[in-house]
Amino acid sequence: MPAQADQNGMFIQGMTRPDELMQFIQTRFPEKEIQTAYAQLLEQVKVYAKEEKTTPLRAFWKFLDHAYQKKAPPLQCQRGCAHCCHTGVTLTQMEWDGILKLVQEKGIDLEEIIERSQRTIKKVRGVLDSKKDLDQVDWHNVVINQPCPFLGEDQACMIYEDRPLDCRLVVSFLDVCESKKLEYAQRGVVVEEAVGSTVIAKLQHDQTPKFKRRKFHGTQPLRLFQHWLILWQEKKKKKR
Ligand code: SF4
Numbered sequence: 705m706p707a708q709a710d711q712n713g714m715f716i717q718g719m720t721r722p723d724e725l726m727q728f729i730q731t732r733f734p735e736k737e738i739q740t741a742y743a744q745l746l747e748q749v750k751v752y753a754k755e756e757k758t759t760p761l762r763a764f765w766k767f768l769d770h771a772y773q774k775k776a777p778p779l780q781c782q783r784g785c786a787h788c789c790h791t792g793v794t795l796t797q798m799e800w801d802g803i804l805k806l807v808q809e810k811g812i813d814l815e816e817i818i819e820r821s822q823r824t825i826k827k828v829r830g831v832l833d834s835k836k837d838l839d840q841v842d843w844h845n846v847v848i849n850q851p852c853p854f855l856g857e858d859q860a861c862m863i864y865e866d867r868p869l870d871c872r873l874v875v876s877f878l879d880v881c882e883s884k885k886l887e888y889a890q891r892g893v894v895v896e897e898a899v900g901s902t903v904i905a906k907l908q909h910d911q912t913p914k915f916k917r918r919k920f921h922g923t924q925p926l927r928l929f930q931h932w933l934i935l936w937q938e939k940k941k942k943k944r
Pocket of ligand 1: 790852860863864867868
């Protein structure tokens with residue numbers, strides 16, 4: 705079925721197909737606008753982070769929130785509406801590190817989070833242990849319709865301030881979704897969204913020690929939340 709769109713963005717049916725979204729964004733924003741937005745945003749984020757003594761990622765979240773407030777219609781999404789929190793969320797190392805910082809600040813117990821999310825964590829671990837080519841795995845299908853590990857019992861996000869890009873860009877302008885099919889959810893709304901993943905990738909690339917840095921390709925590896933939790937747990941066990 706071809707993607708449907710209105711003046712706000714492309715409607716998603718429970719899941720965003722990255723290729724379809726990319727095609728939509730390229731039609732919606734001219735290449736020149738995308739390049740300018742990327743360069744300006746990157747520069748602004750770096751300056752702001754330095755001035756405010758915050759992390760570049762938190763500075764980027766601030767600019768993205770501002771872009772939504774300024775350019776997009778009012779959101780219908782509300783605290784406690786968690787339909788979009790039942791899809792697979794993928795994030796980069798930098799986003800995961802930002803969440804670990806918040807987890808520490810808020811005193812969230814990650815062992816408890818892992819315990820609560822055993823069902824999906826076991827599924828992800830099973831795929832990792834199967835030695836399949838990880839690029840070929842349909843990761844979203846592995847955890848679809850299951851609550852995100854960071855979805856609290858009150859149906860609110862426990863790490864809202866530092867939630868990853870994947871979560872920030874699924875929004876609804878028309879109505880409140882009634883099912884996990886996300887019937888009103890949209891993506892591809894502001895140009896800052898279109899360049900968001902590349903900005904994050906570049907910030908992460910610049911923060912990587914020189915001996916580890918490779919050529920910048922505009923992307924960074926993404927892993928599901930459950931995968932990051934498994935890696936965190938394994939690292940912790942090794943330290944003991
Ligand atoms: S991180 Fe927060 S906003 Fe994102 S899916 Fe999980 S609970 Fe929802």
